[in-house]
Amino acid sequence: MSGGGGVLGDRILWVACVSCKGKFYCGYDLLHSKYKLICPFCKTEFYAKDGLEADE
Numbered sequence: 001m002s003g004g005g006g007v008l009g010d011r012i013l014w015v016a017c018v019s020c021k022g023k024f025y026c027g028y029d030l031l032h033s034k035y036k037l038i039c040p041f042c043k044t045e046f047y048a049k050d051g052l053e054a055d056e
């Protein structure tokens with residue numbers, strides 16, 4: 001039984017790096033943050049909204 005309580009990982013956001021297109025996720029709240037994400041693959045910094053995966 002582990003329902004309720006922690007919601008860690010509930011609200012995540014998939015982004016694709018603007019440089020290498022590598023995909024990773026971050027906290028959903030970063031979408032409206034002034035902080036930049038750092039790509040774990042190439043270390044490029046970019047805003048979450050710029051790397052949002054397009055709805056195709």
Ligand SMILES: [Zn+2]
Nearest residue numbers: 017020039042
């Ligand atoms: Zn990258």
